[in-house]
Amino acid sequence: xxxxxxxxxxxxxxxLKGGVIMDVTNVEQAKIAExxxxxxxxxxxxxxxxxxxxxxxxxxxxxxxxAEIKKAVSIPVMAKARIGHFAEAQLLEAxxxxxxxxxxxxxxxxxxxHIDKTKFSIPFVCGARNLGEALRRIAEGAAMxxxxxxxxxxxxxxxxxxxxxxxxxxxxxxRMPVEEVTGFAKTNGLPYELALKVRELGRxxxxxxxxGGIATPADAAxxxxxxxxxxxxGSGIFKSANPGVRAxxxxxxxxxxxxxxxxxxxxxxxxxxMPGLEISQIPPEQRLxxxxx
Amino acid sequence: xxxxxxxxxxxxxxxxxxxxxxxxxxxxxxxxxxxxxxxKQAADFDNLAGLIIPGGESSCxxxxxxxxxxxxxxxxxxxxxxxxxxxxAGAILLAKKxxxxxxxxxxxxxxVERNSFGSQLDSFKxxxxxxxxxxxxxxxxxxxxPKILNAGSTVKVLLKIGDYIAAAENDNILVTxxxxxxxxxxxxxxxxxxxxxxxxxxNTESRxxxxxxxxxxxxxxxxx
Numbered sequence: 001x002x003x004x005x006x007x008x009x010x011x012x013x014x015x016l017k018g019g020v021i022m023d024v025t026n027v028e029q030a031k032i033a034e035x036x037x038x039x040x041x042x043x044x045x046x047x048x049x050x051x052x053x054x055x056x057x058x059x060x061x062x063x064x065x066x067a068e069i070k071k072a073v074s075i076p077v078m079a080k081a082r083i084g085h086f087a088e089a090q091l092l093e094a095x096x097x098x099x100x101x102x103x104x105x106x107x108x109x110x111x112x113x114h115i116d117k118t119k120f121s122i123p124f125v126c127g128a129r130n131l132g133e134a135l136r137r138i139a140e141g142a143a144m145x146x147x148x149x150x151x152x153x154x155x156x157x158x159x160x161x162x163x164x165x166x167x168x169x170x171x172x173x174x175r176m177p178v179e180e181v182t183g184f185a186k187t188n189g190l191p192y193e194l195a196l197k198v199r200e201l202g203r204x205x206x207x208x209x210x211x212g213g214i215a216t217p218a219d220a221a222x223x224x225x226x227x228x229x230x231x232x233x234g235s236g237i238f239k240s241a242n243p244g245v246r247a248x249x250x251x252x253x254x255x256x257x258x259x260x261x262x263x264x265x266x267x268x269x270x271x272x273x274m275p276g277l278e279i280s281q282i283p284p285e286q287r288l289x290x291x292x293x
Numbered sequence: 294x295x296x297x298x299x300x301x302x303x304x305x306x307x308x309x310x311x312x313x314x315x316x317x318x319x320x321x322x323x324x325x326x327x328x329x330x331x332x333k334q335a336a337d338f339d340n341l342a343g344l345i346i347p348g349g350e351s352s353c354x355x356x357x358x359x360x361x362x363x364x365x366x367x368x369x370x371x372x373x374x375x376x377x378x379x380x381x382a383g384a385i386l387l388a389k390k391x392x393x394x395x396x397x398x399x400x401x402x403x404x405v406e407r408n409s410f411g412s413q414l415d416s417f418k419x420x421x422x423x424x425x426x427x428x429x430x431x432x433x434x435x436x437x438x439p440k441i442l443n444a445g446s447t448v449k450v451l452l453k454i455g456d457y458i459a460a461a462e463n464d465n466i467l468v469t470x471x472x473x474x475x476x477x478x479x480x481x482x483x484x485x486x487x488x489x490x491x492x493x494x495x496n497t498e499s500r501x502x503x504x505x506x507x508x509x510x511x512x513x514x515x516x517x
Binding site for chain 2: 004007008009010011012014015016017018019034035036037038039040070074075076077093096097098099121122123166167170171174197201202203205227229248251252255256259262
């Protein structure tokens, strides 16, 4: 990928700032999401909560279904490829969607290598639990980062942990004398040049969204106040009692995240949120955030 | 609501801060020494000489404009002389006609088609001479851009490329389907400032600010 293309891809993510990206599984849901003010939709066959429940191998969605959703909306369409599955990514690029999520929500195809994203013209978003993971993905060519959180749980605690970890590491990096950066980069697995870049910028050089467990307007406001640039909502909308109303409420709360009165108004009368899962109740081998490295 | 008398000589240019590329415009205004203000509440419209509606997703900004009743104060400020510039999604929101959809603000007599070039793989950069705006060629960045299909007699076309219009204006409104805030050039921000009668305290003669790079916006969104 040439530098111009990469810059355009990073800049598309910038245009999504302050917005909400919603998981949808069919045309009807995609239209509800667009109407509610989503800045993009993530097209997939099963939302993470169902993938978790049904188990088995989760793969890239049926391209015919992604194509239908692409036709139904004018906002950007994203879709997921398995970690390391560059052939799935090639199909999604050939399908000409707008963004690929190399996602731990699907069953990894490669336990050693993530996709070499520099080979593609299409942009990628990748999950991260800490600064090292984020910068390794950026070094591989990701144009956008999101927290991993713990998808399909309706429990925001892991997304908070990942964002706080990243912020803490950025603050450490900024405070240390430059000669200590080499050691910090080695210990935490940071590509050195990118570590220096983060030290200069005081944040990631690309947009960083919150993802994994966001279920309420207050969850969205929390993640935005922790410094996220926008929000992914997976199961949180279409596993709730009243998807359209909840989708609109999360869009409002994301835009007005630092205005408690407006987040309060948005939170009124939404009906039941999705059922939540306590992280300690999930056996470690079924936790999605541990996939990838 | 009592209409306040607007003082457009404040020298402040606002940026509608509902969703999208707010930091990028703020950064360009700072480069020119212009006071920028994020506009999020009705009261934020007071005494603005101009307002930028940034790129983002027009359907999202459309919704937020309506639910939080920002639309009426915006239209009132416009009637009192506030100039408006819409980039990309902003241009869609300002248009009188949108293909297949309802128009939002209808402040400039143009017809636009959303996402008219295709997917992200069809986003591109180019450049063009626009003598009204700058003597030098101006870099242009198109991201999932709309097209302006036609313009009425009250509209002056600033740039036409092939079968579509890429930049246009009337007395109060400026629209560009590309993103000057995503390039090193401040030419369009200077041009809009002049339209608002706001003077740039920093006068960059060169077309490209060499201090700019694609990460420049991040200084307005630091974690630490």
